[in-house]
Amino acid sequence: MTLRRFPQLRRSIAMGRHLVTGAAAVSLLAGCASIPTSGPVRVQPQISATAESDNVVALVRPPEPGATPTSIVSGFIQANADATLDYAVARSYLAPEVADSWSPSAGVRIVDDSNGLDLRRRGSRVTLRVPQEAVLSAEGLYSAVASGTEVVTDFTVRKVDGQWRIDGVRDGLIVSLADIARTYRTADRYFLNASRQYLVPDRSLVPTERRGYLTALVRGVLSGPSSWLAPAVGTAVPRGTRLNVDAVLVSDGTATVDLTAQALAATNNARRLMAAQIVYTATSSGEVNAVRITVTGQPLLLDGLGPVLTRADFASLDSVAALGTAVGYVVKAQSLQRIVGAGIEPVAGSLGSGQVPVGRAEVSWNGRFAAVTLAAQGAGNTVAIGDLTTGTDVLPLRGLDARKSLAWGPDSRLWAVGNNGQLKVWSKSLGAQSVLVRVGGTVTVVIPSFDGARAIVVASGRAYVMRVQSSNGRLTLAAPRLLQSGLGPVRSVAWADAQRVQLLGQPSGESTQVFEVLVGAAAVSSLGGVPRMTRVAAAPSQAILVEAADGVWENAGVGWRLAVKNGTSPGYGGPTGG
Template sequence: MTNQPNRRQARHTTARLRAVLTAILVIALCANCAQIPVTSEIHSQDLSVSDPGNIYFGAPGPLQDASPREIVNGFISAQAAGLTDNFTVAREYLTVAAARSWDPNTDTTVYQGDIDLGYIDSSAPEEPAIVPEIDLEGAIRIDVVASAKSLGTVDVQGTYTESLADARLEASFELLRNSQGQWRISGLRDGLVMSHTLFQNNYRAVPLYFLSPNAQFLVPDTRWVVSALAESQALRALIEGPSPWLRDSVRTAVPDGTRLVSAVRTGANVTVNLSRNVLNANPSERANLAAQVQTTLKRIPGVNTVTIQAESIDMNITYNDSIMRDPNRATGNASDPYVLHDDILMRLRGRELEPVTEIAPFTGYDVTALAIPESVVAGVFRNGLSEIRRLPLAANMSPAIGTPGTGDADGESADTPENESEDAGSASNDNDPTDGESGEATTPETSQEPTVTSVILSGNALIAPSVDRFTWVWSGEQRQSLETGELMLSSSYGTLQTTVVVPWLAGREVHSLRVSPDGTRVAVVSSANGIAHIEVAGIVRDAMNAPLSLGDPVTVGGQITGANAVAWQDESTLWVIGHTANNEAESLFGVSISGPSEVIAPAENTHTLTAARGPRAVILGSDQGVIRTRGSSGASWSEESLDAWFPTYPG
């Protein structure tokens, strides 16, 4: 009996030693994680489908007698750990007043490489590099500035904006010595500062899905959320609604006043508990709401099923699976692009060229661009630079049927001149081989049948056209007016014309534009004073799907300093031909909407860029008739000299 307390004491002593050793090991590991990372390459990827698993970072508090620079360094390192500990450790580096006032949730600035920390002598602002004499007895305030290459910023809504090529992060910190003689940060800006490596490990891109106006498509609005809190943060952002730039082009089935009560993930299932407001939606809108919620959550790795509740009661909503996400822009032989070969429209099937029998030869025309929707007979071409014309139909073809711009059950439409009023636009007679303005013959003869076509848009130097899924043709003057910008549109059969005022294009030169596959957004590449602008804007349409206006754009691809062509890779990623400030050779870039850009491969001598859905379905055309497709490695091109020009995917 007398030995029992000793054995118990020995066990307690051993346990204490193990705890101490474990604590020392954790502190050592955390200190290593908290170091400012060294230079690393930037690579964009779809973090919503490539999941490295949640990584949780720990961080030590301030060391005893740490210098002002060490305090700032430790504070920046502790911010990543704060994403899961409510910034408890990070606030230990601040004075009491600063810890109360600092708001870490306003934005996150992402930097690359080493971060430079230097002292600023407030008594000599003209010499910011001066390192002050730190007298621990007398000095009471020190200023430290942090400087690094800025990559981008995530705002309070989770939208990522890529920084311009030469942007720098500059953050100033004011430090005071407390009553214990320890330096603490007393003045700082709100928000977080995080290295690219830590950002990638702690954040994830999640597309939030909203509805096209007719609820036919799910339209993504990508946000960056904390990986460990992805489900709840994505749902709260979805409930709050789309980003301002997209707000007028989409809608949501979430009833006003709805809030997220909880989001609990159990294995592959997420149970979403919403407030009673969700019951205000009718059955159809509840099905649409389920489509939004389920599609959003299933883009988070590992989520396979979603249960939706209202105040903890299962709603048993039937998922509306008729709504399409990331629509394939063509049917049938969609993977085969069109090309022009010997004045004949061809389909490129592997390495073989096959004539398109619906279209007559282009004999006598100066083809400089093609734009072809899913129905080839609704396609157009640019003749020289001054005209957009319908594709010449073969003699056995007749105009398609339908109502202009309305869209059928699959979102497609075809224009019927007979159904349009005479004052709806400059109606062109498709069987009349004369130009409606000059009266001169415009249907050149061939050795077979005459080529019949008509002008639907004309100008001085027109942008290469884009045809949206409602068969509206988009173009406009390359050189925009200094007073205001505008785009010219026509129904594909030329019987309706309109213009869309675009103030943000005023004074610019427009190099390329492409409408998204779902018809809700347009990507535009333009320049002014030698500065490239890559922007995406929402399209506002009327009940008949006719474009009415464009919203204010969101800027993407900030690291690209020069650009001349754009195409859609998928629902939220663009292909761009351009260059950076450090490399003026033309390259193909993958550009995320709300995300970083990535150099894919060299792309010199590119004349035409086209793409279908997916990272491999991109084709470059040269002015020598060479067609380039992405090789198996993705970083090189397979070239074919086919004497083929203007490769164009349908859609």
């Protein structure tokens, strides 16, 4: 792999410790045209400072006397990375009336300035042209943009007291990808999925500030989800609930969150859900590991729980923790096999014995069911489902075409994409129902998240995160946000946890590789791979599995090894089948 032909990875390395560890950078730089089979590249779990002492502030300076118009524009853009005192340094480059009216909160255009900024002056106008990588919405939601996108924008300048200043500028910020890594951090607020069974992270990127980050996080979870996620989630926080004291106090790693009296309107069960939202949100900051919740100074009483709460108190609401230990599965010789240690064993019943010839297989997250395509001649696109707990009752599912993609959701609904790109979701109670996917291009892969509120969708080779919303019992996937550009065409994807996705991508002129992408952040890293990969599988705290021409390979953190010779259709499911 050559970084010259794949600038996205070069830029990721340049972001430093917030994106990729030092060892990862060495591994990437050592890449060549062949795909590495060892030396996994890792990303850190968040682009964030974990304590106020770790905050990194961009080194920016106010305008120098006699600076030229292009220098003024360049300095203003550099100062966009420093949010201190409401972007005081950036405002110093603006004419007084513009400094008062300019709104940096209108969103961020994230650019690649590794080759400098192309600034050209004509009279009182300075034009900027620079490659664009992504955007942050006004709410801080990260979306990549298509390769080849550019920011082309004009600034107008005039002299103020003999010095050039900007008197015409668009609202919002222009920040480099490297500065995003240095001066922004993730903010995860937690809400409830449609069934109120699991917590759902609502991630944004916000400027790193020395004070108020934790308070802003908690204030945010009380006020509700982002406009993007809102149609897919709910909250247990009663309307009107706010911080009684507009500050979250921290002592010895425990945050005290004091709420207004409106919080008492919640029922006992809703109070537990509200507390879970607050605890997961506050502890996601990395600054605290426990939370004490009070209402107008008095402890919020929760059945069976003490006054100091941790994530362990709400583990049943954590969609990743609720999975337990996932088990790997493969197909070999038309038989569904379970990965056990360094070997494999057939599952119980006709799916494991070979009596039912299995083509591809997906095992549900509760470990009870396996959905398979049949390998028998003339079976066409038939999808069948078998009960792994009894080993019997392999039944065909009517109206389901899974020639492109097949995946289980956390609620034991089966998601299938047919040869025409149409998505259908099957459930035992409703059968197969069509699902509208509001994305441009032909859909080839849909993989729901563990919480069920989001899905990764591959359409025309690009991978998007989309929300899963329901109206009158009908599902719709909406509001696509591009995960990353420059990785496609993407062939296969898998959720590794609530925020990490593994995908098979083939950058232009390169071999297919496994990439790890953080949803809602700028981080991406290459994990290498083996020749001729066609499928990737992942699960929380489990090895990455890939299907290649000679079998199923795995990477548990120490390089790639052939795990099942001549195996196909690797995947993960629950541990109870058998």
